[in-house]
Amino acid sequence: MLILGAGQVRQALDGAESEVVEAVRQAYRLHERGLTELPHSVFLRFPDSARNRIIGLPAYLGDDTPVAGIKWISSFPGNVAAGLERASAALILNSMRTGQPEALLEASVISARRTAASAALAAATLAPAGPQTGVSLIGCGVINFEVLVFLSALLPELDTVTVFDLDRSRAESFAARCTARLPGLKVTVADRVEDALAAHRLIALATTASTPHLAVESCRPGTLLLHLSLRDLTPETILAGVNIVDDADHVCREATSLHLTEQQVGNRDFITASLGEILADDGYRRDETALTIFSPFGLGILDLAVADLVRRTADHLGLGTRIPDFLPG
Numbered sequence: 001m002l003i004l005g006a007g008q009v010r011q012a013l014d015g016a017e018s019e020v021v022e023a024v025r026q027a028y029r030l031h032e033r034g035l036t037e038l039p040h041s042v043f044l045r046f047p048d049s050a051r052n053r054i055i056g057l058p059a060y061l062g063d064d065t066p067v068a069g070i071k072w073i074s075s076f077p078g079n080v081a082a083g084l085e086r087a088s089a090a091l092i093l094n095s096m097r098t099g100q101p102e103a104l105l106e107a108s109v110i111s112a113r114r115t116a117a118s119a120a121l122a123a124a125t126l127a128p129a130g131p132q133t134g135v136s137l138i139g140c141g142v143i144n145f146e147v148l149v150f151l152s153a154l155l156p157e158l159d160t161v162t163v164f165d166l167d168r169s170r171a172e173s174f175a176a177r178c179t180a181r182l183p184g185l186k187v188t189v190a191d192r193v194e195d196a197l198a199a200h201r202l203i204a205l206a207t208t209a210s211t212p213h214l215a216v217e218s219c220r221p222g223t224l225l226l227h228l229s230l231r232d233l234t235p236e237t238i239l240a241g242v243n244i245v246d247d248a249d250h251v252c253r254e255a256t257s258l259h260l261t262e263q264q265v266g267n268r269d270f271i272t273a274s275l276g277e278i279l280a281d282d283g284y285r286r287d288e289t290a291l292t293i294f295s296p297f298g299l300g301i302l303d304l305a306v307a308d309l310v311r312r313t314a315d316h317l318g319l320g321t322r323i324p325d326f327l328p329g
């Protein structure tokens with residue numbers, strides 16, 4: 001058994017944004033070709049703490065070197081006030097020859113980066129025509145920080161960032177961290193969410209809202225909304241937009257905005273395509289005036305793809321702790 005902690009996972013992934021995006025792109029392609037197994041995620045919730053949850057994401061990613069495993073990720077929003085991160089996670093990779101667990105990885109870093117890589121890939125694929133010079137980030141936490149790092153890697157012309165958070169002090173410290181990490185960017189804190197929505201035609205939503213709260217009237221025509229937190233938008237907004245998902249069966253669950261919309265209208269006709277379909281079809285042309293909304297449920301195959309990249313890099317660099325007698329016999 002190979003055990004890799006957060007520091008070692010970071011060491012394997014820092015500066016490897018392009019490789020992570022390629023691993024994510026390849027996972028979407030394999031999913032589109034039917035070469036994956038992806039049972040629904042299991043949501044474990046608790047009787048006396050409605051906000052907390054732990055999600056299990058089992059998955060199989062087939063190809064020449066198939067991978068199987070599971071991510072087990074908890075969200076305890078109260079952690080933030082205690083100075084801890086909201087999300088924490090572990091991931092097991094299993095051998096496809098014997099089924100045995102072979103590697104245990106800290107997975108909050110993997111999870112954040114695969115989410116950001118998929119958002120950046122969607123931005124590069126679906127963004128309005130012309131150079132993308134600005135982005136608004138709504139929700140100033142772990143995910144949107146990684147989104148900015150991956151957007152900067154994929155969109156070299158990006159130079160202006162507008163951030164908004166319900167908690168202004170978090171927005172300000174986030175802005176300072178962004179400037180420290182990416183000194184070429186001009187980062188400003190918006191006073192109102194409407195100002196952030198109006199500032200740029202590329203917007204990433206990564207809040208912890210559990211019910212729709214956002215009116216999008218101030219968005220400019222042709223805006224691309226990366227709806228990573230999945231529950232910010234009303235069914236009316238979803239119905240008015242061009243909706244791109246990662247997997248319709250997965251995303252129309254668990255009270256996401258798309259799930260609420262499906263419940264309201266009784267069908268999924270409001271979903272235009274999956275990102276995998278668009279990546280496989282050079283002929284997709286976005287509507288330059290419509291609001292395009294990318295809502296990725298966050299597929300376990302992305303975690304496996306990035307975990308496998310981490311394992312291969314760790315093998316190469318000799319990272320991690322090996323426990324030869326972890327399994328019996």
Ligand SMILES: NC(=O)c1ccc[n+]([C@@H]2O[C@H](COP(=O)([O-])OP(=O)(O)OC[C@H]3O[C@@H](n4cnc5c(N)ncnc54)[C@H](O)[C@@H]3O)[C@@H](O)[C@H]2O)c1
Pocket residue numbers: 075080086087111112115138139140141142143144164165166167170206207208209213227228229230296297298299
């Ligand atoms: N779709 C995916 O694949 C995927 C993957 C990972 C995380 N997520 C989601 O991304 C979201 C953000 O995760 P995180 O780890 O960055 O969380 P976090 O707790 O680190 O940060 C969330 C931030 O959002 C702010 N916020 C909450 N409600 C807001 C609102 N209405 N308007 C503006 N700001 C608001 C909070 O103050 C906080 O600063 C979560 O909802 C998480 O479930 C999605």
